[in-house]
Amino acid sequence: MSLSDTVSLGAEALTLKHGKTTIIEGLDIRLPSSKVTAIVGPNGCGKSTLLNGLSRIHAPSGGVVLLDGKNIHKLPSKEVARHLALLPQDTIAPDGITVSELIRFGRHPHQSALKQWAMSDQEAIDYALKAADLSDLQERLLDTLSGGQRQRAWIAMSIAQETPLLLLDEPTSALDLGHQIEVFELIRELSEEGKTIAMVVHDLPSACRYADHIVAMKQGKIITQGSPKDVMTKELVMELYGVECDLIPDPMTGSPILINIKRVKS
Amino acid sequence: MQLWFQTPPAQRSILSVLIPVALLLVFCCLASLFYGAGEVGPIDVMALLMGGGSDDARFVVLELRLPRTLIGIFAGLSLGLAGALMQSVARNPLAEPGLLGVSSGSAFAVAIALVLGASTATLSIGLAQLGALLGCFCVMGVARMQGQRNDPIRLVLAGAALSSLLIAMTSLLLLYNERAADEIRFWVTGSIAGRNVDQLLSLLPSFVIALACVVYVARPLASLALGERVAIGLGYKPGRIRLIVVFAVALLVGAATAIAGPVMFVGLVVPFAARALVGPDIRRTLWLCLPIGPLVILTADVFSRLVAQPAEMPLGVLTAMVGAPVLLAIVRAHRLPTL
Numbered sequence: 310m311s312l313s314d315t316v317s318l319g320a321e322a323l324t325l326k327h328g329k330t331t332i333i334e335g336l337d338i339r340l341p342s343s344k345v346t347a348i349v350g351p352n353g354c355g356k357s358t359l360l361n362g363l364s365r366i367h368a369p370s371g372g373v374v375l376l377d378g379k380n381i382h383k384l385p386s387k388e389v390a391r392h393l394a395l396l397p398q399d400t401i402a403p404d405g406i407t408v409s410e411l412i413r414f415g416r417h418p419h420q421s422a423l424k425q426w427a428m429s430d431q432e433a434i435d436y437a438l439k440a441a442d443l444s445d446l447q448e449r450l451l452d453t454l455s456g457g458q459r460q461r462a463w464i465a466m467s468i469a470q471e472t473p474l475l476l477l478d479e480p481t482s483a484l485d486l487g488h489q490i491e492v493f494e495l496i497r498e499l500s501e502e503g504k505t506i507a508m509v510v511h512d513l514p515s516a517c518r519y520a521d522h523i524v525a526m527k528q529g530k531i532i533t534q535g536s537p538k539d540v541m542t543k544e545l546v547m548e549l550y551g552v553e554c555d556l557i558p559d560p561m562t563g564s565p566i567l568i569n570i571k572r573v574k575s
Numbered sequence: 576m577q578l579w580f581q582t583p584p585a586q587r588s589i590l591s592v593l594i595p596v597a598l599l600l601v602f603c604c605l606a607s608l609f610y611g612a613g614e615v616g617p618i619d620v621m622a623l624l625m626g627g628g629s630d631d632a633r634f635v636v637l638e639l640r641l642p643r644t645l646i647g648i649f650a651g652l653s654l655g656l657a658g659a660l661m662q663s664v665a666r667n668p669l670a671e672p673g674l675l676g677v678s679s680g681s682a683f684a685v686a687i688a689l690v691l692g693a694s695t696a697t698l699s700i701g702l703a704q705l706g707a708l709l710g711c712f713c714v715m716g717v718a719r720m721q722g723q724r725n726d727p728i729r730l731v732l733a734g735a736a737l738s739s740l741l742i743a744m745t746s747l748l749l750l751y752n753e754r755a756a757d758e759i760r761f762w763v764t765g766s767i768a769g770r771n772v773d774q775l776l777s778l779l780p781s782f783v784i785a786l787a788c789v790v791y792v793a794r795p796l797a798s799l800a801l802g803e804r805v806a807i808g809l810g811y812k813p814g815r816i817r818l819i820v821v822f823a824v825a826l827l828v829g830a831a832t833a834i835a836g837p838v839m840f841v842g843l844v845v846p847f848a849a850r851a852l853v854g855p856d857i858r859r860t861l862w863l864c865l866p867i868g869p870l871v872i873l874t875a876d877v878f879s880r881l882v883a884q885p886a887e888m889p890l891g892v893l894t895a896m897v898g899a900p901v902l903l904a905i906v907r908a909h910r911l912p913t914l
Contacts, residue, residue: 366807390810397804405585405854414798418810450583470809 316377316392317342318363318474318505324371325355325362332358333529335372340474340522345500346507347520351549355529356509357398357478363507364395364476376474390418394467398478398509402451408462409447412437415469433469441465441495457488464495475499477508481515493519517541517564525549541565547573585854589862592852596866603873607644608636611880642772646834647876648869649775651841653782653831655868656789656861657824658842659849663796663857664820665715667730668847668905672707672828673839673898675734679741680710681832686745689759690752700778704829711821711828713737728906770834778830785830788823792816793858800857838872838891840898845871847901871897 319339325332332355340346340363348356361367363374365381374381381389394415402411415437416430438444441461451459460480467475480496481489489512497519500506510516516523517537524534527549533540546554546567554570609617619632628636654672661670661677672678684706717733749756795811803813831838848871849863875893882888 361804364808366804385810386807386812387810390808393808395804395808397802397808399802400805401802403800403855405583406856407585410585410856411801414801414805414809417794417798448586450585467808 316473318374318376318393318507320363320369320372320374322372323359323362323369323374325358325367326370327358331370331529333362336529336531338363338524338531340505340507342505343500343503344505344521345496345519346505346522346524347510347516348507348524348526349510349513349516349549350526354526354549356526359526360476360478360507360509364393365389366395366397387418390470390472392472393474393476394470394472396463396467396475396477396480398482400463404452406451407447408443408449408451408454408465409434409438411451411462412443412447412465412469415466415471418470433471437465437468440468440498455488456484457491460484460488460492461495464492464499468499473503473505475504475506477506479509479511482511489515513541513546514564514566517566518559518562537564583854584850584852585856585859587853589853589859593862593866596852596863596870600866600870600873603870603877604644604648606877607647607873608640610877611635611640642770642775643876644873645772646770646775647872649778649782650831650835650838651845651868651870651872652865653785653827653868654838654841655845655849655864655871656785657827657831659846659857659860659864660789660792660796660820660824660827661842662846663800663860664817665730666800668850669728669731669843669902670734671840671843672824673837673842674731674738674902675710675714676737676741677707677710677714677824677828678832678837678839679738679745680713681707681829682837683741683745683748684709685833686748686759689754690748700781700830700833703833704781704825707829707832708821708825710737710741711825715817715821774834778834781826781830785823785826788819788826789861792819792823793861796820797857800855835872836891838894840894840902841868841871843905844894844898844901847905 317339319337321337323336323338324334336359338359348359350356358367362369365374365386368382376384376389376392412434413430416433419430419433420426435444438447441464443458443462443465446454446458446462451462454462464477464480477496481492484492493515496506496508500521508520510520520537522534523537523540525532525540525545532548533545541556543554543556546552546556551573552570553573554567556565557568558564559566609620615632615635619628620636622628623632623636657672657677658670661672661675662668664670681703684702688702714730714734714737717730717737749759795806795816798806798809798811799813799816806813806816828842845864845868846860848867849860853859853863871894872890875897876890879888879890879893882893
């Protein structure tokens with residue numbers, strides 16, 4: 310069973326549970342190809358769970374996740390890994406691992422016990438280092454890098470995986486502003502090269518600025534989705550987070566900015 | 576040019592470390608043949624190796640010291656690899672077959688067999704391996720119960736509890752059965768003396784299977800060090816990886832315990848030394864465990880023959896005397912290394 314090169318990812322009637330608690334029930338979603346999708350919503354709305362479901366980490370209790378139209382759990386996991394890369398939220402790396410060693414792991418889905426290292430692997434790694442702007446840091450220990458550089462190294466690992474799909478769970482949550490921009494701009498570049506990307510993002514303005522498509526979730530349901538300009542309204546912000554605000558377009562980029570944010574007094 | 580000890584461990588080439596350690600091992604093997612309790616000294620052994628030598632020397636070296644050396648190599652290989660595998664899969668530098676009750680599980684199974692009428696000579700290895708497997712499952716079950724954030728010390732505490740329980744039950748069994756007690760007394764402290772090569776040969780098939788598992792599982796296991804989700808993302812199945820590791824550990828520890836008794840701390844010290852030399856990547860650590868394991872056991876064994884001449888000190892006592900301080904050093908260290 311092999312997959313075509315431009316694969317789509319989506320889910321139909323997806324139900325995901327943690328133990329007995331239902332997090333997501335009967336959800337339909339389809340990621341637009343070659344676009345950046347941002348999944349936003351309040352804490353506990355199920356956005357990370359959805360991402361884990363889409364990336365086959367969380368097995369569904371109902372419904373189906375479709376990779377290129379096929380049930381993702383019926384496909385060989387290695388085959389899936391050649392089409393879908395994933396960057397979880399809390400990454401852990403052993404002490405003493407270097408940037409290039411980390412990135413080499415991205416080649417595992419393309420290798421086997423017999424075919425361990427090929428020219429194409431080195432090319433993919435060089436490309437990933439270049440794309441993530443890490444060529445000068447490749448021999449450095451991961452621990453010694455800044456937060457932004459470290460996150461770029463993890464993304465470089467998924468670039469080396471050479472997948473048309475990339476899922477990122479809060480890729481910038483632990484980073485300061487400068488490092489956030491570093492990572493978001495890298496994500497934009499990858500999307501411009503044709504990757505389909507979905508990311509969970511906490512920060513609404515960043516989601517509007519860097520995503521083509523917003524999926525807004527609340528209590529395990531998608532309440533609206535579409536381009537940032539279309540879906541981002543003060544009513545949506547109110548519904549998602551229970552805060553009042555005004556929206557103005559960024560004078561430079563045109564993407565919506567939240568101003569005058571305040572808590573609703575009851 | 577930079578010498579190997581000036582580069583950080585993780586960036587050294589494997590061979591630059593492996594070759595010196597392997598040479599040291601050769602030296603240690605020779606020492607194991609040359610020295611020992613009894614009349615046969617280095618000069619007699621030299622004569623024997625040159626083609627001469629007395630019948631006495633021939634007997635002592637070929638029938639006593641050679642099997643003992645081979646068994647030491649085997650036990651060292653097994654326990655070193657098993658320790659590295661367990662530490663990697665438990666993400667815990669203190670996870671060691673001896674400390675976590677895997678060896679005692681194996682010893683308990685052997686004790687039951689002895690009480691039921693087997694003798695150490697006819698002892699089934701499969702039984703020791705089954706005991707090790709049960710020990711593995713018990714302690715890994717406890718480790719899983721701790722959830723994602725596992726505290727290295729708690730795993731060791733759980734292992735220590737399991738281990739003492741099994742040791743107590745082993746002692747209880749032996750209290751009620753004098754014949755078994757005699758058979759097992761020396762064995763239970765851990766020793767590689769007084770075994771023969773036939774016993775070793777009977778362990779080879781399971782050792783080969785375990786090695787095949789290690790070769791197969793090394794790469795997936797290395798990716799598991801990046802976290803379960805990343806490993807899944809790379810197309811691996813963490814549950815299956817763990818199962819294969821536990822299986823290999825049980826085969827290795829069971830075989831080593833069957834032939835050398837429950838030797839403690841080797842599985843702790845060997846990967847610890849290997850990581851210090853080549854860094855934490857499990858694939859590199861495993862390579863280094865190959866020579867270091869036998870090196871540690873043989874060194875301890877040669878000492879165990881020399882310190883209490885003309886008697887011998889049990890090997891297990893010596894490894895504990897070396898291993899316990901290493902354990903304390905790891906626990907006392909500023910922070911435990913992340914595996």
